[in-house]
Amino acid sequence: MSSSEYVPLSAAQRSVWYAQQLAPRTPIHIAQYIEIEGPVDHALFDRVARIAAHEERR
Secondary structure (H helix, E strand, O other), X not given: OOOOOOOOOXXXXXXXXXXXXXXXXXXXOOOOOOOOOOOOXXXXXXXXXXXXXXXXXX
16 A cells, blocks of 8 residues: 555544544543552542643643
8 A cells, every 4th residue: 555545534533533623622532541449539539630631741
């Protein structure tokens, strides 16, 4: 396949492209998860998760 050959986007790629067209300033994130064992302060966890979600990478 040459670099100028058209290859259609997958359904997932097309969805990301549409999302970027609707909200171009909103970054795309890849979801991950961790398992937390033991007690969790839910209010504190929610607060720091929201802070981390709004931090810009430098």
